[in-house]
């Protein structure tokens with residue numbers, strides 16, 4: 001039995017535009033997904049994902065090869081929910097096959113998989129990347145293969161790319177695998193040194209559909225030259241922010257985040273509750289605030305050394321939760337094995 005964990009993230013700058021080769025700076029935060037993988041004697045896949053609640057129901061899913069999941073929901077919904085886990089297993093098997101020419105074909109090895117996550121789903125904190133990264137790391141190690149964090153990042157990107165029908169950048173998966181703050185621009189990915197940042201997150205309890213939101217921006221960008229210019233202008237903000245990041249100039253970072261939110265709003269990926277939380281943070285004295293991730297609902301990120309923003313957010317209608325998020329310098333890591341909440345005979 002092997003357990004790995006990987007962090008979620010916030011975007012200081014650059015989401016959406018990063019899909020078109022502009023730079024972005026996601027930062028890993030101390031909220032993690034843990035994935036426990038246990039090799040089976042057969043080729044079946046069984047997934048326990050207790051945190052996976054979709055529109056009010058919770059799914060306990062027995063893997064693709066085992067047939068029907070034990071909930072009465074449409075198969076397409078289950079596919080959408082479990083896509084990242086299936087894709088992570090596929091990438092892990094491929095990575096092991098690439099390293100080995102002896103032993104059983106990895107395609108014929110099944111797993112019991114348990115996912116425990118502190119990262120809300122579809123809220124812009126990169127739960128999909130954290131689950132995919134931790135899943136690939138745990139499944140490869142379970143089969144005796146150690147991948148570098150960079151290799152895990154690359155495999156996890158391929159998984160997200162497949163699940164999101166080609167609408168994905170390397171940003172979330174690289175950040176989750178490496179930890180800390182990272183710079184991602186097309187295929188160029190590197191970690192960057194940053195001082196600790198006073199990150200505050202507000203969560204409206206909702207979620208956005210990453211694939212649909214990315215597709216919406218793509219369409220706008222194709223339809224209007226000024227939407228394409230807006231995407232490029234987001235890239236300019238990120239380039240402008242590099243200096244402020246290195247020097248830890250929080251006031252300048254905040255100004256640039258405010259600008260970035262305005263452009264994301266123009267691209268149609270904000271929402272009333274995200275805007276409300278952004279304004280509540282600004283009114284409370286935050287240096288800056290913006291939505292994080294795909295948008296549509298979910299989380300905003302603000303910078304504030306004081307507790308004012310957190311307090312104001314907690315009193316903002318539509319804000320379900322506000323918390324300070326420490327930068328997580330660790331990326332994917334092995335965890336001591338637990339039974340992942342599964343007991344004997346549960347599988």
Ligand SMILES: Nc1ncnc2c1ncn2[C@@H]1O[C@H](COP(=O)(O)OP(=O)(O)O)[C@@H](O)[C@H]1O
Pocket residue numbers: 049050051052080081082083084085115116117119120121122123124125126127128129131208209210211293294
């Ligand atoms: N705890 C979890 N258990 C199982 N799958 C998860 C879990 N957390 C996230 N996922 C997968 O990630 C998807 C959400 O990813 P996405 O829409 O990209 O939002 P985000 O990455 O911002 O959280 C879920 O629909 C599910 O497929």
Ligand SMILES: C[C@@](O)(CCOP(=O)(O)O)CC(=O)O
Pocket residue numbers: 014015016017018019122123124125126127128167168169170171172210214292293294295
């Ligand atoms: C919108 C996008 O830039 C970030 C999506 O982040 P999240 O899945 O909402 O956490 C898409 C991507 O980079 O793959």
Ligand SMILES: [Mg+2]
Pocket residue numbers: 126127128129172210
């Ligand atoms: Mg995601």
